[in-house]
Amino acid sequence: MAAKITACFTFLKEALILPTLNPKLFAPVLLFFAVTAFLDPLVHVVFVQPLGDGMASRLTEINNTDPSSAEYGKLVEKFMETEEMKQVGKRMLRITIAQFTVGPALGLVKQILALFAASTTYSGDRYSLAGLLSELVSGRISLKGPSITIAVxxxxxxxxxxxxxxxxxxxxxxxxxxxxxxxxxxxxxxxxLCFTVIALVGVAASVADSRKCRGVRALRQAWRLVTRVRRKEGLVLVLVAYLGPTVVAPLHRFALGYSKSSMAACLCLMAVYALLSGAQQLFSLAAATVYYYQAMENKE
Known part of the structure; x- marks a missing residue:
């Protein structure tokens, strides 16, 4: 019984070991993950929070003023018509647009890089980051399958x-x-949560077999693997997808708590959070890749 339970976690052990087999590729990928994870809280602390605090102080001043007084009307008019508030609105709009455009684009790049890094390393290749990017750009490694699956x-x-x-x-x-x-x-x-895992395995399948497994077919393949071939390991993968972000998230909130009292401490904690968050994301993608390969071997 204990052996069966341990076997369910074997693919996680291999996913942990996988980056050590090709550190020249996984080290820069992890750094990229960490940097992108650091950007979001950094933007919040440096740009969004000061703007929000400024608006909050103005609103507090208005709320503390008697609505029937003449001063109240002047404060409201000043709040709505000052050039400063217009600039705040424009900045918030730019930040929001950037978050909804740059964020998903970076997420797509991260997912593709990590899955190809895991897939090629598991298959025995030892690319550097430059080598992998060269293969992807030249088309020798096809992006068509994963792109279709990610779009679906x-x-x-x-x-x-x-x-x-x-x-x-x-x-x-x-x-x-x-x-x-x-x-x-x-x-x-x-x-x-289940769909997240099936999507991860589906994209991993598209990376591993770009010609035959893409789009809806890849997701159907992932569904069969998770629900029929290796169900226990699939459940473990679901738990990893849930517990990973849940464990790391409190550090993000803890770091933001220092943003007003000590910016240096806040930035240091955010850097630690970014590194852990990046490692967790990379591990989840590597685990999905290893799970796919082992499930396919078991299926055969």
């Missing part, structure tokens, strides 16, 4: 977000744990 996953994610918004609207935002709404929310969350 993105479309399904969008559809899921729309359905979640509709559910929230219909249920009025109530999500008590013991209520029907709470049960539906829990099931939706579990379904989202």
């Amino acid at each position: 996953v993105g479309a399904l994610d969008f559809a899921g977000a729309v359905l979640a918004a509709l559910r929230y609207h219909v249920m009025g935002g109530r999500s008590g744990v013991l209520s029907v709404q709470g049960l539906v929310s829990l099931l939706a969350h579990l379904a989202s």
Whole structure:
């Protein structure tokens, strides 16, 4: 029994070892993951939070003023019409646009880099980052399959977000744990976790076999592997996908708590968070890749 339980975690052990087999590739990939993970809280602390604090102080001043007084009207008018507030609005708009454009693009690059790094290393190749990028740019390693699968996953994610918004609207935002709404929310969350894992394995399948396995076919293949071929390991992968971000996230909130009292401490904690977050993301992608290869070997 203990041996069977241990066997379920074997692919995680191999996923941990995988980067050590090709450090010249995984080290810069991990650094890239860490830098991108550092950018988001950095933008929040350096740009968003000061703007928000400035607006909050103005609103506090307005709220503390008697609405029937003449001063209240002047403060509101000043708040709405000053050039400073217009600039704040423009900056917030630019930051929001950047987050919704640059963020997904970086996420796509990270996913492709990590999966190709894991796949090529597991297959026995020992590329450097420059070598891998050269292969990808030249087309000797095809991006078509993973790109199609990622596009399908993105479309399904969008559809899921729309359905979640509709559910929230219909249920009025109530999500008590013991209520029907709470049960539906829990099931939706579990379904989202499972889909995340199936999507990861599906994209990993597209990376490993770009010609035959892409798009919906890759996701169907991933579904069969997770639900039929290696179900226990699939459950472990779901737990990894859930527990990884959950364990790292508190450090992010802890770091932001120091943003007003000590910027140096805040930046140091954010750097630690970024490194751990990047390592966790890279490990999840490597685990999905190893899981796919081992499941396919078991299937054969």
